[in-house]
Amino acid sequence: MIGRKASSGVRDEMKYALFLGCMIPQRIPSVELAAKKVFEKLDIEAIELQGYSCCPDSVVARLLDRKMWLILAARNLSLAEKQGLDLLVLCNGCYETLVEAREILKHDPQIAKEIREILAKAGRKYEGKVKVRHVIEVLHEDVGVDKIKKFLKKPLKSRLAIHPGCHMFRETEGDDIWRKPKQFEEIVQATGADVVKNKLDRLCCGFPVMQVNEEFALKRNLLPKLVAYQEQGIEGVVVSCPACNVQFETGQVLLRKYGARFNIPCLHIVELLAIAFGFSAKELALDIHRSPVQQLAQKVI
């Protein structure tokens, strides 16, 4: 919607409404901090969306009440639309909710009418003009891997795993579900890190399952992934979703009560880039993490 596609394949104007969501500002604000630093370096103008609510989350909130889920999502879309900006999101769950809500409102005129009428009571309107962009898409398609490489302090020397997260595989029907995960991998590779593949890469981290069966989520989802990472000598896990990040970190703590001890750092892609761009662990407030991300930062630079 905004910005122009330059002939080089990257945008020469990058301005978005930044959707922070719940999890990042309330659980791991170091991701918010890193995003601001990285965006500034890469000439991305990310204007924080004012007055937003939870996206709301694409699993629990949606199951609680689909109409409530859709109204809040539509309101968030309408806030960005009023600013005339596309939405930039840092979370897979927010991405799925906002994209799906956009599609539902586009293709289901009956529900769209109902939602618009409720929004109108609050003086809001939504016309379906806003696009939702995941930070991975913006970094890969609008910024470009070559530009990212220009800002590297020095290549990261580390063996990293990528956990794309379930919701990253959501695409409009017919599109390549591996588009964003591949972009994600290329961005991590651009930092110089060695991306180590794993047969369990697509296994859910277990975050949504925690709400109904914590033991199952920890033992059947998280534990096999951590074991595989340990066997492969992985030094850190990179995610593109704060919920996955929280699950990898608190999950390692909770698994101790079942006798499983791990100490694998987990960080968000914008934090990895910020580290690669030379920002220190202190500048990035990496001590907020519950896994040893600070040590990883000191080791890789």
Place this chain on the structure above:
Amino acid sequence: MIESIKKKVGVGVLGAAFQERKISVTVDPSAIRQVTCALLEHRPRFVITAAVDLGMDIELLYHFDVEGKLIVVRTKIAKEHNQIDTIVDLMPAAEWAEREAAELFGINFSAHPRPGHFVLPKDWPSDKPPLRESFKGVLPEQFCPVAESLVSTGMTAPMSPLMQRKREEAGLPHSPPASFANETSLSEVHEAMKGAEFDKKAGYDWKKGKLRRA
């Protein structure tokens, strides 16, 4: 008849549904005596009062017969308040029905002229009404904190003071520019919740600012 009741009772009448030989009138529990008084002008015959446990509320259905047409006055009382005015002084035939509902569901019909034991065995404990279930909302218990936070703040969890401090130490504003940080935005979110009727579904008490509990 319904129009005349509405005229007399006003906002206490919440709605009405018409069928060939039946009219259902939904009323606020505080209006039950007014509605009964208004009905009396049409010379009703009292049929029965039935109680239904809905989880968070108990629904009372007062059945009357007016010239062969069934009039069902429906009202809900919150389990945590558990009280409604008696209509026995206005409609003496309701005495046994109210005593039965009181004993089986634990409802307090205030100012009932003869409360007390009615149908249960004499040694039945008075604090264990057999047809009353424990307070239970529509939403699964483990999701109630998320639902409460969503309705009240628009976010899945409230911002903790610890995280506010950590944000400030990191050089960030103590709160993000989210709905809970702005009165106008929060009011919009609240309207959205009402528009979706999620507040009702979750059992949100707007006065207390939290989900209803037993």
